[in-house]
Amino acid sequence: MKWQTTQQLKQLLGKLVKYPSISGSKAEVLLAQYVAAQLSELDYFRENNELVQLHSTGDGRYFVTALVKRNEYIRDTIILVSHFDVVDVQDYGAWKDVAFSPEELTKLFYKHQERLPSEVQADLQEGEWIFGRGVMDMKSGLALHMSLIEQACAGKFSGNLLLLTVPDEEVNSMGMRAAVPALLEMAEKYGLAYKLVLNSEPMFTRYPGDQTNYIYTGSIGKVLPGFYCYGKETHVGEPLAGLNANFMASQITNEFELNTDFCEVFGEEISPPPTNLLQMDLKEDYSVQIPHRAVTLFNLFLQQKSMDEMTGALVELAKRTARRIEERYHHQATRFAQLEKSTSRALSVNVLTFAELRHRAVEMVGLEAVEQLEQTILTNKKKKDERERTIQFVDRLAILCKDLAPMIVLFYAPPYYPAVNSSDDPLVKHVVERLQQHASKKHGVKIVQQHYFGGISDLSYVGLQQPFSSLQALTANMPMWKRGYDLPLEALKKLNVPVLNVGPVGRDAHQWTERLNVPLAFETMKELLEYTIQEVFSK
Known part of the structure; x- marks a missing residue:
């Protein structure tokens, strides 16, 4: 097992961040290939190599899927969705050359604490944070999903896990829009029944100084x-x-x-x-x-x-x-x-x-x-x-x-x-309630439910909660509609899977002070994600 301990996950995160996968860059393609190659090295995928795939988005980029099928008779499947592209690093100024080297950047920040905002200095005193572009948004989520896939390969979960990681989330979500038809094809080909799309975008603060731990049952x-x-x-x-x-x-x-x-x-x-x-x-x-x-x-x-x-x-x-x-x-x-x-x-x-x-x-x-x-x-x-x-x-x-x-x-x-909200879905309501109780009892962590993830996410593209007719005002007034930009509306309507976002604690997404709380991400959140998956499959 190579992605299970905090140190192992921290090392994996560093390797993922080292690819400067800014949306539209060559590194965005290289990172997709790296993730697929790493997953392919797991014993399960050595024996079932067709279950790790690089899929073309049609514009020279790729999204990655990795399916762990419990056995041929089990249909229940959870989709683990993430994105591996990041925004650029011009805001890092003199530090931009090390923005993709988390350990080096973190050491520099400790050395030059006086140049950092006061709230960042306070986090540095805890000694639990790591800095760098993408550590929070959202390569830590991808690392956690790879860890869960490795566990699934070892037979930990009673259902199927399907990892889906995509490019271009930060710009046009080309990756996720291209993935929707592929998810339907995989369901047909492998006999999958999608129960939940589980994202691990990081928690977003609602106001300055917010220390609340959130999970999200929808996306704005x-x-x-x-x-x-x-x-x-x-x-x-x-x-x-x-x-x-x-x-x-x-x-x-x-x-x-x-x-x-x-x-x-x-x-x-x-x-x-x-x-x-x-x-x-x-x-x-x-x-x-x-x-x-x-x-x-x-x-x-x-x-x-x-x-x-x-x-x-x-x-x-x-x-x-x-x-x-x-x-x-x-x-x-x-x-x-x-x-x-x-x-x-x-x-x-x-x-x-x-x-x-x-x-x-x-x-x-x-x-x-x-x-x-x-x-x-x-x-x-x-x-x-x-x-x-x-x-x-x-x-x-x-x-x-x-x-x-x-x-x-x-x-x-x-x-x-599109806005998506699964707050009233019976499965989601059950999982949220159990997860809140479990987090409090086992970790002493209070988790607050939010109906909408406020950071915008690819969860918007796993269903369509409005009738086609209601989108006429949008499509008729969007010059690029069906002329280079569109959504797979029929596929979205057919897919229509409930959503949940359970992700790590981070701060300052898209800022030069972007950082991740390592113990909360790779210890507490890792266990909570495992518990979430087990609860979904128990229903």
Whole structure:
């Protein structure tokens, strides 16, 4: 047994972290191959080598599956899901060259404690934390799953375990989206009945200084609404003869940023408010013409609200903002006219969805011309990012329909994460209750249930809790839908497995102070995961 003791798991974690598997990098591919090779060395897989597989995601990357089948008659199966990609390390500054060397980085942090935030210094005094990119999010979870697979190979569990570890979770979840059909195929081929998808994303604090230990019976949803602003071009010497799109976008950001009207409340849990991820004008070169095309893009979390409801609320926000832009313009134009002793001007800002804009473009130039324009954008190698392509889609159609300007166009960019919640599932309720009792009795640890994991996870893609019809507002207004981005909706509906997240204690995901509590991860959490699996199979 090579992945069972704390020291063994710490060594495995170090080897996993040493691969700088930033999303989209070559190391992301190499790490998938390394994990598959390591699992293949276990005796069980030496005898059943076809049960460890590298699966192509279709874009040069791979996800890994490793199935331990108890015997040919047992169908009950738990899927252990994790991701092995990480975000980049530019935030480490002078320490970025050792960000993927946990032991070395941890020693440096001990040596230079005075340069660390006070709360990090406090953790250092405990002597139980290890630092590095990916130690928390989420290569420690993958290490724990490999440990569980090794135990399953030795016959510890009464059911089947299927390890699934994927790339690209931090960007577009290409790995998990590609894995869904493969999971259905494996169920058919090997006679599997999936009882639970068990993730081990780390616990996320809900507020600064939060020391609570959480498990999660769901995962929060996410959508990226964008607002494209088309004003009116003019020379900077005549600003009131036009409308600056940067001004329009800034007014939307002012209205939408941290707007708690868009927070959802579920029990005692409140989703974070929306926040801006991108804002820019679309001028390619400097000139004294005002920017008359701009865009702003937001992160918006979802729990229970349907996309119909959310789209309606976003359109209303855009309409309110349009009226404020008109009022502000009219107020300043009137004041300037008084100074200049001239006649003031007025304007009207239209609000459309992307679906309405595209319909108008088809009316103007025909469906064939619109589809040809879209195909040109898709094949433009300079626009690799799906957000960039989405914005270009909207921009090119808006230019065709410039007679509608000034206008604000609501659209959605990839990725989309459906909210998932298994809190009312009988099996999940039973396991949570037993796990809380066990953790308190055996480890003296109080575990609090959260209905939604707030860090966004691939658990969003193991089922579909909304009817297809409710997604029409999303798909119709997402320019990239079925043009380079989509979800396997039919497969998601068919898969539909309850979810649970039981993961280690960490701090500061996606920050240069990312760290993992080693004893809690590789002793306490390891035992709790083993107990969780046994409880699932006992039902």
